[in-house]
Amino acid sequence: MRIGIPKEIKPKEGRVALIPEAAAQLIVHGHEVFMESSAGLLSGYSDADYEQLGIKLVADAKSLYASAKIIAKVKEPIEPELGLLQADHILFSYLHLAALPELTQRLCSIGLKAIGFETVELSNGLLPLLAPMSDIAGRLAVQIGTHLLHSPMGGKGVLLGGVPATERGKVVILGGGMAGGNAAKMAAGLGAEVIVFDRNRDKMTALRAIGDNVTALYPHQASIQQCVKQADLLIGAVLVVGEKAPHLVTEEDVRLMQAGSVIIDISVDQGGCIETIHPTNYEQPTYELHGVTHFGVTNMPGGVPRTASQSLSASLLPFLLELADHPDNLSAPLQAGVNIDAGEIVHPALR
Template identity: 45%
Template sequence: MIIGLPKEIKNNENRVALTPSGVSELKKYGHTIYVQASAGLGSGFKDTEYEAAGATILPAIEAVYAQAEMIVKVKEPIAPEYSMIKEDQLLFTYFHFASSEELTQAMIARKAICLAYETVEKNDRSLPLLIPMSEVAGRMAPQEGAKYLEKPMQGRGILLGGVPGVKPANVLILGGGVVGTQAAKIAAGLGAHVTIMDINLTRLRELDDIMPANVDTQMSNTYNIREAIKTADLIIGAVLIPGAKAPHLITRDMLKEMRPGTVMVDVAVDQGGCIETCKPTTHEDPIFVIDEVVHYCVANMPGAVPYTSTLALTNATLPYVIQVANKGWKGACLFNEELKRGLNVVKGEVVYKGVADAWNLKVTDVNEVLAAAL
């Protein structure tokens, strides 16, 4: 298969979808890999390293799209890329369609095959290609929150861990999944008082067993959230419904109940956000303030630590990329149910219910689409 690796052009996105070692593994199976010049520089990988691994370097992004049967990316295509995407071309990347109707309609119109990292799902309901970036974002969230709690950053002027004789900050984490667990570890390690909320009592029991003494668990409901935000210094949104919009657990009216300088980090923003007032921001301009509450809503948080993120992502994605390259997208999805669940849009048809529900679109059975494609 001919595989294309374009440079990410989203604001301050420095990750790359394949490392030179990933290219080397694909070459073992006889695949052709075209890499856009400087695609890996942001993550610390030179063009010469890709060439040594067996890739061909192309000067422009248009050439990569024109040559490739499968495009492997990190983030969803943005508007300048839409016209480059060919009918029947496979794109394997994070899409988060439920947060962007424009992107959804563009991919339907291009009649591409859209295989989304975030909905590749194992039988135990875990999300193997989302987990590594959730781990990175979860660990970053308290770091970013701590920074924006500083007074020059418009925060309350509180040190997350406090000092002897002064209480630490209160951190509220909404969601006890991968992001929430990683966020709790870091916040607790910095010395904060942490409360994790979740609707799953079994998960809360598990967290209660493994977390240190400065982490409490609490059932998530509107009443408990409203009470907790009154004394929270840092709120981290870590809610995920695979492939669908995140629910708004903090609504616009709740901001009035928070103290001035409270910081909210919505890690769920790339799925629409679990905080109603959040909208996607960038590393270049990461925050905005509403009702004296600081909102940090960067949609590609792991892009700020691209070396770590690229290695972690390739570790997870490469086995799936190899399967798709070896068998073709149809063969791979028929062979592997996990990959089949990753199909979101196929040749103009929406085949993932969460995406269809988000934009009131017709959903087509994925098995019918696969059968018709054979």
């Protein structure tokens, strides 16, 4: 099988789908791997790092897409990438199509098979290709939020962990899954007062075990509203597989937050769970609404591309090998990840 790894072109997106060692494993299994020149540079990998392991370098995206059957990339395709995709391609990447109806229809019109990393699902409900980026996004949310709370950044001037004779900062997290759980660990480690909302009792038990400064609550609307008003940092981390995220915080709730507070919605690429959020990028990551700083970058892990590429490659390689070995006989987890096939929307959540 011919596998192509293009250079990502979204603003400030430095990740690459496979690091050199992972790409070399595909060659060991008898596949051909083509890499667009400089695709790995922002992750810290030179063209020579790939070439010396047998990966074939191509000069540009047009040549890359023409050379490969499977296109393995990080982010969903945008123009001009869409013009390079053909009906016989298998696109394997993060897609998040529930929030992108125009892209959904465009991929249908091309006629290819599109498999979303975020919808590959194991029998136990785990999402093995979303998990590594959720780990990173959850941790980044607290790092970034801490910085945005500094008064030179427009924040209210709160140190999340506080010091003796001061109050602790208050962090409210919507969703206690992989992203929300990592955010809770980071915020708790800084010493903040952390409240996490989740429906699952086992998750709430695990969250409470992080430390005495973590409270886990059921997401009753009145409880969320009360906590959001007091939050210094509000983090959205709600996931419904393949579907748009439900709004748990309304615009009116945001109006009642204190000026200089910060909102970071990790679920923005699925539409966001906070009504006032809209997608941004690392070139213009924030905007202010009702006195509250909003951070809506849709590719948060792209800000730490070396770490993110290494983590993604480790999870992606087994599934990419399987796809390359048996493209017409997918296992249940990969089949669950198919969003579009031959012009038809096949994922139940998207239908």
